[in-house]
Amino acid sequence: MRPFVRPVPTTWWLKRRVYFLFILRELTSVFIAVFLILFLVLLYQLSLGRAAYETYLDFLASPGMIAFAVVVLIAALYHTVTWFALLPNIVVIRIGEYRVPSILIVGANYVAWIAVSALIVVIIMRG
Amino acid sequence: MSKATITLEVLRYRPEQEQEPTFQTYESEYREDWVVLDAINHIKDHIDGTLSYRWSCRMGICGSCGVMINGEPKLSCATFLRDYYPNPIRVEPLANFPIERDLVIVMDDFMEKLTSVKPWILREDEKPISEGEYRQTPAELAGYKQFSMCINCMLCYSACPVYALDPHFTGPAAIALAHRYNLDSRDQGRSWREEVLSTEEGIWACTYVGTCTVVCPVNVDPAGAIQQEKLSTTTEWFTDVLMPWKGR
Numbered sequence: 232m233r234p235f236v237r238p239v240p241t242t243w244w245l246k247r248r249v250y251f252l253f254i255l256r257e258l259t260s261v262f263i264a265v266f267l268i269l270f271l272v273l274l275y276q277l278s279l280g281r282a283a284y285e286t287y288l289d290f291l292a293s294p295g296m297i298a299f300a301v302v303v304l305i306a307a308l309y310h311t312v313t314w315f316a317l318l319p320n321i322v323v324i325r326i327g328e329y330r331v332p333s334i335l336i337v338g339a340n341y342v343a344w345i346a347v348s349a350l351i352v353v354i355i356m357r358g
Numbered sequence: 359m360s361k362a363t364i365t366l367e368v369l370r371y372r373p374e375q376e377q378e379p380t381f382q383t384y385e386s387e388y389r390e391d392w393v394v395l396d397a398i399n400h401i402k403d404h405i406d407g408t409l410s411y412r413w414s415c416r417m418g419i420c421g422s423c424g425v426m427i428n429g430e431p432k433l434s435c436a437t438f439l440r441d442y443y444p445n446p447i448r449v450e451p452l453a454n455f456p457i458e459r460d461l462v463i464v465m466d467d468f469m470e471k472l473t474s475v476k477p478w479i480l481r482e483d484e485k486p487i488s489e490g491e492y493r494q495t496p497a498e499l500a501g502y503k504q505f506s507m508c509i510n511c512m513l514c515y516s517a518c519p520v521y522a523l524d525p526h527f528t529g530p531a532a533i534a535l536a537h538r539y540n541l542d543s544r545d546q547g548r549s550w551r552e553e554v555l556s557t558e559e560g561i562w563a564c565t566y567v568g569t570c571t572v573v574c575p576v577n578v579d580p581a582g583a584i585q586q587e588k589l590s591t592t593t594e595w596f597t598d599v600l601m602p603w604k605g606r
Contacts, residue, residue, distance in 0.1 A: 237453070
């Protein structure tokens with residue numbers, strides 16, 4: 232017996248729509264990671280004093296960085312929406328033989344998401 | 359009137375006479391109520407008796423006849439020719455497995471992984487037969503029934519890019535069956551299975567691509583099973599760390 236092993240092409244993720252959307256979902260993490268690094272740098276600049284902090288804020292307000300922030304926002308929204316869509320397969324709540332329907336589990340997460348976001352907006356606006 | 363025909367491009371591999379697989383084109387009889395397996399059987403009986411493939415029940419129960427049909431893992435007994443006619447159909451052995459001959463794959467790896475998760479009821483304490491069977495309520499049955507429907511057809515392994523890139527991955531069906539027994543109220547084997555499941559080659563290798571669930575012919579949802587195992591393993595780990603007195 233001489234079994235033949237077929238090679239996996241490096242372009243495997245282009246073969247199916249599902250694979251491509253998966254890679255897209257994974258890729259969103261890169262943008263979010265870069266954004267978090269920028270945020271950590273912001274905290275560092277704050278520790279250096281007012282001048283350094285304001286220079287950094289000016290840098291973040293440049294058109295290129297605002298465009299990047301928009302891309303990050305889209306990536307974060309895509310990640311959140313696709314992740315919420317997968318949740319009912321992971322969180323299984325049973326009451327006897329009855330399984331709590333997907334829409335309630337997804338809905339609860341959206342409600343929590345909007346509530347937390349609203350709370351953050353209120354805190355920022357008051358500050 | 360001449361009979362209608364359909365073209366099948368079948369991947370052939372005859373290790374004794376060729377170094378690598380090649381496509382062979384067959385012109386099979388076409389009938390509206392035929393599935394791909396009917397056409398392959400027609401080729402075997404009337405055109406080329408040397409074609410090798412696996413099949414048994416013809417009704418989506420045995421899980422033997424999985425092949426790639428136009429690049430999608432499918433049961434050839436449940437895929438109608440009419441959904442492709444008059445275009446040609448490309449038939450290949452299940453992806454991500456070594457080819458033994460023609461459409462026959464080497465499934466040893468799957469069989470070993472299936473055994474490794476101990477897909478049967480494990481007990482710490484067996485009660486004597488005189489005490490009767492382990493009884494279960496309909497609600498307890500509902501808790502795992504979906505995952506017990508697996509027919510071991512391996513379509514999920516063919517759809518899984520994680521398994522394609524890392525053949526050590528325990529894989530969708532084996533983990534789904536482990537999950538099925540972990541959820542069974544009669545079973546006490548979770549901690550034994552955890553040794554295989556809660557590893558980098560077990561549940562933690564899965565990145566939730568989700569294609570296994572898409573191609574499953576019996577709606578087992580292996581991707582869901584793997585994530586549910588991740589959730590319960592993590593919850594148990596936190597319970598062990600935060601409340602060590604609780605035990606399991």
